Amino acid sequence: MDKNMNKNMITLNDGNQIPAVGFGVFMIENGGPAYDAVLAALKAGYRHIDTAAAYFNEEDVGRAVRDSGISREEIFITSKLWLQDYGYEGAKKGIARSLRKLDMDYIDLYLIHQPYGDVPGAWKAMEEAKAKGRLRSIGVSNMTPKIWNSFVPQFTTKPAVNQVECNPFFQQKELRQILEKDDxxxxAWYPLGHGNEKLLKNPVITGLAEKYGKNVGQVILRFELQEGFIILPKSANPERIAGNLALYDFELTETEMEEMRTLDTGKGSHDPEAEGLRETLVSAYKIED
Structure with missing residues (x-):
């Protein structure tokens, strides 16, 4: 088991701690639904909420945190900078906007959401906001090994995390070797493979679920936790929301971990290096002040 894992917490390379299991709010509508989902997640025991400027629900997240009755210091909030705000000056505006919409004095983790354009300029603004305490930790998202090597060597501060697609069918082994050098x-987003039937019905996984009296999702998430990942399972089902936290009363053996590692295909559903993706994403979302 990961040596840094203690009561669902993982220590990042900047010394800050993050809950290993988070609740994501991608594609949950602002103005009520996201508010209700975050309140339900906090009630179920989650203390890590993952949002983004381009999810358009930072206001609901902030309101739910305030109304939860739980101390702000006990809740870990992640948000992300969108492409339209890349570059040094743009990122300063984007950070200020996220803080304003969340109605918070600081954000626990702030990420470069998509790795295109003036990433170094945006990163510099994020480093400055971190130095001022407005961002506690900073990181990146959707960086493949190639993209990582094109940007990160330019950074003064190493990212604390790289949020990428990852599940037993796509275990990101090459990328992990790069990340491990700097801790x-x-x-992992899509840690359950986005409902991939082949994954959810895989005999290795179903066999382990039967052995431990767990559902297949819990076995998959337990494997990822033992690999040291931070995981962001998503569900609108209250029973599943709670079940995705019930991962600490069993442990896979090393033999079982090796079995799970053999399921890797090396392929995911999202290719950050796909031609024209940056242009598609830029035109897809426009964030208003």
Whole structure:
């Protein structure tokens, strides 16, 4: 088991701690639904909420945190800078906007959401905001090994995390070797494979679920936790929301971990290096003040 894992907490390379299991709010509508989902997640025991400027629900997240009755210091909030605000000056505006929409004095983790354009300029603004305490930790997202090597050597501060697609069918082994050199944590989106039936019905996983009296999702998430990942399972089902936290009453053996590692195909559903992706993303979302 990961040596830094203690009561669901992982220590980042900047010394800050992050809950290993988070609740994501991608594609949950602002103005009520996201508010309700975050309140439900906090009630279920989550203390890590993952949002983004381009999710358009930072206001609901902030309101739910304030109304939860839980101390702000006990809740870890992640948000992300969108492409339209890249570059040094743009990022300063984007950070200020996120803080304003969340109605918070600081954000626990702030990420470069998509790795295109003036990433170094945006990163510099994020480093300055971190020095001022407005951002506690900073990181990146969707960086492949090639993209990582094109940007990160220009950074003064190493990212604390790289949030990427990751699950047993796509274990990001090459990327992990790069991240481990600087103790950068992999944060997994689509940790359950986005409902991939082949993954959820894989006999290795279903066999382990039967052995431990767990559902297949819990076995997958337990594997990822033992690999040292920060995971962001998403569900709108209250039972599943709670179940995705019930991961600490069993442990896979090293033999079982090796079995799970053999499931890797090396391929995911999202290719950050795809031609024209940056232009598609820029035109897809426009964040208003």
């Amino acid at each position: 950068v944590r992999l944060e």
